[in-house]
Amino acid sequence: MKKFLFVFVALFAFSGAVRADEGMWLPSLIGDKIKDMQSKGFRLTAEDIYSINQASLKDAVVLFGSGCTGELVSAEGLLLTNHHCGYSQIQSHSSLEHDYLTNGFWALSREEELPNPGLSVSFLVRMEDVTERINAGEKAADIAAAAREDGRYSASVESLYYGNQYFLFVYEVFRDVRLVAAPPSSIGKFGGDTDNWMWPRHTGDFSIFRVYADKDNKPAAYSKDNVPYRPKKFFTISTKGVEQGDFTMIYGFPGTTRRYVTSDFVDYTLNHSNPVKIDLRTKRLNTIIAAQEADPEVRIMYASKHANIANAWKKWQGESLGLERLGTVQKKQAYEAEFQKWANNRPEYKDVLPRLHAAYDELLPYAMARDLYSEAFSVVELMSAASNATRENWNCETFYKNYSAQIDRDIAVQVWATYAEQAEARFIPAYFTEQIEKYGSVEAMVDALFAESNVTSREKYEAAKAAGVDFKEDPAYKLVVAFSDISRNEISGKYNELNSEITELYHTYMQGQMDFEPERIFFPDANLTLRVAYGSVQGYEGDDAISYKHFTTIDGIMEKDSPEVYDYDVPDRLREIYRTKDYGRWGINTGTEEKPHLTVPVAFIATNHTTGGNSGSPVINGDGHLLGINFDRTWLSTMSDLEFDSEVCRNIAVDIRFVLFTIDKIGGASYLFDEMVFSE
Ligand code: ARG
Ligand code: ASP
Numbered sequence: 001m002k003k004f005l006f007v008f009v010a011l012f013a014f015s016g017a018v019r020a021d022e023g024m025w026l027p028s029l030i031g032d033k034i035k036d037m038q039s040k041g042f043r044l045t046a047e048d049i050y051s052i053n054q055a056s057l058k059d060a061v062v063l064f065g066s067g068c069t070g071e072l073v074s075a076e077g078l079l080l081t082n083h084h085c086g087y088s089q090i091q092s093h094s095s096l097e098h099d100y101l102t103n104g105f106w107a108l109s110r111e112e113e114l115p116n117p118g119l120s121v122s123f124l125v126r127m128e129d130v131t132e133r134i135n136a137g138e139k140a141a142d143i144a145a146a147a148r149e150d151g152r153y154s155a156s157v158e159s160l161y162y163g164n165q166y167f168l169f170v171y172e173v174f175r176d177v178r179l180v181a182a183p184p185s186s187i188g189k190f191g192g193d194t195d196n197w198m199w200p201r202h203t204g205d206f207s208i209f210r211v212y213a214d215k216d217n218k219p220a221a222y223s224k225d226n227v228p229y230r231p232k233k234f235f236t237i238s239t240k241g242v243e244q245g246d247f248t249m250i251y252g253f254p255g256t257t258r259r260y261v262t263s264d265f266v267d268y269t270l271n272h273s274n275p276v277k278i279d280l281r282t283k284r285l286n287t288i289i290a291a292q293e294a295d296p297e298v299r300i301m302y303a304s305k306h307a308n309i310a311n312a313w314k315k316w317q318g319e320s321l322g323l324e325r326l327g328t329v330q331k332k333q334a335y336e337a338e339f340q341k342w343a344n345n346r347p348e349y350k351d352v353l354p355r356l357h358a359a360y361d362e363l364l365p366y367a368m369a370r371d372l373y374s375e376a377f378s379v380v381e382l383m384s385a386a387s388n389a390t391r392e393n394w395n396c397e398t399f400y401k402n403y404s405a406q407i408d409r410d411i412a413v414q415v416w417a418t419y420a421e422q423a424e425a426r427f428i429p430a431y432f433t434e435q436i437e438k439y440g441s442v443e444a445m446v447d448a449l450f451a452e453s454n455v456t457s458r459e460k461y462e463a464a465k466a467a468g469v470d471f472k473e474d475p476a477y478k479l480v481v482a483f484s485d486i487s488r489n490e491i492s493g494k495y496n497e498l499n500s501e502i503t504e505l506y507h508t509y510m511q512g513q514m515d516f517e518p519e520r521i522f523f524p525d526a527n528l529t530l531r532v533a534y535g536s537v538q539g540y541e542g543d544d545a546i547s548y549k550h551f552t553t554i555d556g557i558m559e560k561d562s563p564e565v566y567d568y569d570v571p572d573r574l575r576e577i578y579r580t581k582d583y584g585r586w587g588i589n590t591g592t593e594e595k596p597h598l599t600v601p602v603a604f605i606a607t608n609h610t611t612g613g614n615s616g617s618p619v620i621n622g623d624g625h626l627l628g629i630n631f632d633r634t635w636l637s638t639m640s641d642l643e644f645d646s647e648v649c650r651n652i653a654v655d656i657r658f659v660l661f662t663i664d665k666i667g668g669a670s671y672l673f674d675e676m677v678f679s680e
């Protein structure tokens with residue numbers, strides 16, 4: 001009995017009856033949490049966070065593009081997000097002559113702000129619990145359609161807790177969003193992929209945009225006549241700084257967490273999916289890095305692709321280590337065993353776990369095939385070009401601007417060889433095998449393909465188009481067709497079928513977990529809807545004997561400075577500022593009064609539960625003022641989408657004072673401060 005009790009207690013400690021700081025909460029329901037937040041240092045009300053009757057903080061937060069967060073910081077539509085969130089825009093305005101990636105960009109007037117076709121920001125107008133309507137038989141699509149009010153808004157109904165709850169989200173979407181400023185990458189991406197997902201961190205990961213609207217302050221396509229958007233609400237900026245223990249809140253759009261999945265999913269991630277995907281991306285990255293090192297033009301062309309590939313690649317490695325360290329699979333198995341004992345005499349829950357396990361077993365080969373398809377087939381960019389070319393009005397400019405057929409060819413040779421080796425025979429198109437046999441090797445086949453295809457360069461494509469060539473006959477397109485057929489006939493159908501079954505079962509399992517642990521508060525998994533996370537500024541204990549402080553400074557930038565290492569090449573201007581201690585109003589004393597040490601704060605960490613999509617999110621203090629911009633998590637947090645460990649999980653933010661310092665001292669753009677509001 002004793003032993004049982006012990007196991008039981010340990011289990012519940014894991015499942016998190018009340019785990020400080022874990023969770024991402026719906027703003028409209030934040031009333032449930034507000035007392036706890038206030039007891040931890042929040043001084044505003046639930047209405048201040050989310051209200052449909054008056055301006056509230058939600059009106060100052062946007063979904064930036066399709067996967068980041070941004071916040072408004074002026075009455076004239078000025079917006080902050082991360083450098084890595086604006087990266088592809090900054091890159092697209094860059095060339096060897098105007099290299100904004102390397103040198104930074106500072107618009108000196110409104111006229112110089114740069115439009116970004118395709119970029120949008122979405123403001124949440126309102127959210128509404130529609131569970132009863134859905135359960136009464138109304139269609140999600142109809143509810144969303146009605147909420148769009150003839151195109152005035154965009155809207156969607158999203159499932160929470162695996163369909164145990166449904167919410168309608170209504171957004172106002174602005175499509176004229178201009179680039180105002182970006183620091184040089186040696187600040188905005190300082191530490192690069194070497195420091196990515198790590199602490200201590202010294203990245204000034206911010207960029208500045210401005211939202212434009214028509215004369216009536218309504219969304220409008222880009223036009224010279226548009227004017228800066230006047231938001232209902234924008235953030236006051238706090239220059240007071242942060243102390244260990246200070247309350248922090250993050251308001252943003254976290255993308256995906258999977259907190260309530262079974263051990264099967266974690267096992268799949270850890271033992272099947274991650275290893276294969278990591279290996280494939282290692283091959284692509286090595287190829288891209290070598291090409292970038294050999295040619296500065298390629299460095300720019302492949303900057304954004306490189307960053308994207310490397311980001312998940314590194315995260316998966318940390319995630320696997322974290323899942324191992326925490327023993328998440330074993331803990332989930334133990335939890336499932338307890339759940340099953342409890343469920344055995346509850347007919348509604350008795351079968352759910354065995355059925356989930358069985359469905360996952362059946363899913364495994366299809367899930368692997370899908371991973372291989374996306375990481376070892378589709379990643380060859382020629383495949384996108386080939387299918388795009390069959391469309392009448394393909395605008396090929398953006399594609400070829402950032403395309404090197406040589407790199408693509410080198411990648412194809414490696415990843416297709418992996419596909420041929422690792423995919424089950426039934427998932428390999430006969431045409432693919434025939435081609436390899438015809439030429440004798442994957443490499444020879446790829447060489448022939450790149451020689452014969454008409455879409456390997458813009459010149460070839462345009463010449464072929466002018467000559468009326470049928471792109472459906474292109475050898476690259478034949479591969480696309482062969483693989484899509486396999487995907488459609490052998491993979492997706494079965495995969496989707498099993499996956500819907502699994503989702504249905506989770507509906508029951510989720511409900512079951514809630515009944516099993518009635519005291520526990522379950523946050524809804526992230527799904528790229530607006531959420532609030534809260535916690536406090538905290539360092540943490542790392543490996544044996546290592547304690548991490550909660551903040552970094554410019555001294556750390558200079559410690560890392562090494563001109564010959566791309567990721568650590570500090571800009572000369574910053575070296576000069578450091579040498580002369582020309583910190584202006586941004587200097588702080590981290591020493592004592594007798595023995596002062598003048599420095600500039602750079603980044604800080606806190607215990608907020610965040611995930612991908614939270615990049616660019618405002619980090620807010622107890623008064624609702626802006627302390628920093630969230631941009632990452634620490635190495636020991638990379639598994640937090642599956643298991644959150646409050647001892648070590650930390651989000652990383654760039655201190656707003658470092659943002660202001662950079663605007664002022666590096667950009668010489670302190671005129672931007674005129675439209676901001678500060679609390680000092
Ligand atoms: N790890 C952060 C996030 O997931 C930042 C990524 C951008 N930085 C980079 N070096 N790739 O998006
Ligand atoms: N860097 C991530 C993002 O881009 C944030 C995270 O995963 O912690 O959203």
